[in-house]
Amino acid sequence: MTEADKRMCDTCCTPLNYRTDFLGSRYVHPDWVGKEWDHAAVPVPQDPGRLLGVCDFCSADVPMTAFYTRKAIVHIEGGVTRVYSEAWASCERCAVHVRNRSPHLLIDRAVAVLPGDLNRPERRARRAALKPVFVKFFQAEPEEVEL
Numbered sequence: 001m002t003e004a005d006k007r008m009c010d011t012c013c014t015p016l017n018y019r020t021d022f023l024g025s026r027y028v029h030p031d032w033v034g035k036e037w038d039h040a041a042v043p044v045p046q047d048p049g050r051l052l053g054v055c056d057f058c059s060a061d062v063p064m065t066a067f068y069t070r071k072a073i074v075h076i077e078g079g080v081t082r083v084y085s086e087a088w089a090s091c092e093r094c095a096v097h098v099r100n101r102s103p104h105l106l107i108d109r110a111v112a113v114l115p116g117d118l119n120r121p122e123r124r125a126r127r128a129a130l131k132p133v134f135v136k137f138f139q140a141e142p143e144e145v146e147l
Contacts (some may be wrong), residue, residue: 009045055091058113063089069140
């Protein structure tokens, strides 16, 4: 995806994901566990002055750094295939766990911080959903870059 293809939601200024599945190709809000979007995505070209920056690991505001991976990450879940090939924005607390190559501490932070009040089985399910993606992220040899 080129810079010209990137979109954000005109309503909430959140970066949008491009998805291709059985419904076709479209821009959608990120799949943040525990976050229900109260509006449909309104795709417009990204405007850096309005774009809301978030940590790709825990969804906290104000990412401080980013990590590129040497290899693309392919994750298949249900009937949806996702390819992660762009830099992962990171807040400072998540960046510490990435620098230290601590996937389990990174998962612990994401489960604790991502939106939503969860009971124990729901937290366990969230960990199970995040673990394969985060493990693949570390296997793809991340390198830090400055924002």
